[in-house]
Amino acid sequence: MIRSPRAWALEQNDRRTVFATGPEATMFAESRPFHVAQHRLPAWKAVLPIGGHAELLQPGRPLVAAPGLIVPPQLAHACAATSPYLALFIDSWRLPLCPSPVQLSVGEVRRLLAALGTMDAEGPDIGADLGAGYTELRTLTGRPSPLDPRVAHAVDLCTLRDPDLPIASIAAEVGLSAPRLRALVRQDVGIALARLRRWGRLRTAIADLRDSTAALAAASAGFADQAHLTRTARDFTGRTPASLKHWRRPDGGAGAAAPA
Template sequence: MQDSRDDQEHRQGDGSDSVHGTMIRSPRAWALEQNDRRIVFASGTEATMFAEFRPFRVTQHRLPAWKAVLPIGGHVELRQPGRPLVAASGLIVPPQLAHTCAATSPYIALFVDPWLLPCYPEPIRLAAGEVRRLLAALGTIDSDGPDAGVDLTAGYTELRTLAGCPSPLDPRVAHAVDLCTLRDPDMPITSIAIEVGLSAPRLRALVRQDVGITLTRLRRWGRLRTAIAALPDSTAALAAATAGFADQAHLARTARDFIGRTPASLRRAEA
């Protein structure tokens, strides 16, 4: 039986690039100006970026990707259940860490797929100089922040100098992740397993071993990025349908689970 949609981009280029054995679509980007608020989104071959030009706090969430929080002039605060507050000029947060997060100033959040950095169990504190290097690599050198032409490749390269280089993926895992998250998100996992020459249980186990996250959760993360890319020029319901979510409520639940905020908060000021 085919996997359910629960298990199972707007400005998008036609080409694709290869990164560590996975094919990732060309960059998508948008920028919005709303009164005194400016937000920028960009998604490319190595990273996805969301920049917001005001302080913001997100509720507890578990993101299936790396997140670098880079305040512009302030600091970031992270709290895990039952753990002391962590405050720093910037933070690199590992995948699947349950936490709340707040930036005390305008900030950039840089998201990197879990296989593109080496495994690390705890948040990595960044000194002010390291945050400045990352911002400069992205093309952000002052409080004006980035535009939609941000250099995500340079940002990822600088991030890798701080966090280290990842181990290469098993080619079968790389192909399965590509199919599941990008090229054919509706393809049943059993069919993906057949294509890479494995049983479905063996493929699931291999992905968990190499990536640390299930294929179904990685698929939902890919769909969330697709939905966010479509948000500025569509309703949340249409963005959900475009990305392959069952409905708008499914998109909202995924956004709260993965990034700790609603889709609406990504594109308009909240009271």
């Protein structure tokens, strides 16, 4: 599904939104402050404010505020940035396990933003270097432990190459039963294979919003319907696909613009 980098930019009035996704990372950026409701993302999230700070609130815990934050997978939290920002999403197995959020210094945020490149005062454009951003993030967190090759193949298929392939077929491809494959993925990655598949489909659907309705993007990504896509987006990101639509392109046309 996501075999090469895909990106779009949307603009309306004083707000600019940029989305890009590729094998190493997915990026979402906005040219104004934001706040999203509580959610649990099955991936790492680095929140990189441009001039402000990031805020994170976990149920029953004090607010955490820092120049930037790295949020581990599956952590229930609400999140905000007090300025334009960039959020970088990394698949859970691409960074070493860490149970708690990591606070970033101003210098670390600047290095991450510089690695992504193509940056101005309102954030990146669609040419951001996702691979370089991931590499710089890994210098801060360290290298992850290697996955079992069978698990690596399964999660690659489910999240990047073919989210529609039945899990039984993936298991047969790597010489395992479906229950054994699910158990190995949960053991090595810490997240259910079905949830990882939904994350892959969500990225595909958002990438398709460039020139599609939410309903068509949901269908093309393998969701049962638009409501299923919306529920997944709220669960994983704290916002809905509809919040990204009804914009004007930088050239004045309707909808999304500037494919990579």
